[in-house]
Amino acid sequence: MKIAVSACLLGENCKYNGGNNYSEKVMDFIKGHEVLSICPEVLGGLPTPRESAEIVDGVVRHKDGSSVDKEFREGAEIALKMVMENHIDLVILQSRSPSCGVNSVYDGTFSGKIIPGQGVFAELLRKNNIKVMDAADF
Numbered sequence: 268m269k270i271a272v273s274a275c276l277l278g279e280n281c282k283y284n285g286g287n288n289y290s291e292k293v294m295d296f297i298k299g300h301e302v303l304s305i306c307p308e309v310l311g312g313l314p315t316p317r318e319s320a321e322i323v324d325g326v327v328r329h330k331d332g333s334s335v336d337k338e339f340r341e342g343a344e345i346a347l348k349m350v351m352e353n354h355i356d357l358v359i360l361q362s363r364s365p366s367c368g369v370n371s372v373y374d375g376t377f378s379g380k381i382i383p384g385q386g387v388f389a390e391l392l393r394k395n396n397i398k399v400m401d402a403a404d405f
């Protein structure tokens with residue numbers, strides 16, 4: 268099986284704060300499969316580290332209200348193209364991210380509150396009928 272994985276889950280330091288979300292459980296699951304590492308925010312041209320962002324009424328914004336929606340959505344489109352071109356069967360994504368969250372995201376108030384929802388990349392993948400899984404489900 269060909270699996271694309273949020274790069275931060277594989278240990279790449281592409282998270283907004285310069286760290287990663289390395290997951291032993293995800294690493295165990297992908298053993299023996301062909302793996303494509305992917306970070307839509309980096310693909311969208313955003314630097315690492317970068318300011319945190321949340322989805323506020325459907326628009327990805329920084330805490331000061333400035334929009335990074337364009338960069339997030341462009342990155343998601345580039346990442347989708349990579350997934351399509353590589354004939355990926357499954358995409359495993361980091362929880363709660365405004366790009367990668369599959370089941371839930373932060374609520375847009377920058378207070379740490381989680382609500383049901385999905386990130387812009389996860390949403391785009393689903394719209395294109397690509398199977399997604401949240402890392403928290405392992």
Ligand code: SF4
Binds near residue numbers: 282305361364
């Ligand atoms: S955009 Fe996705 S892959 Fe990149 S750091 Fe955020 S959660 Fe990880």
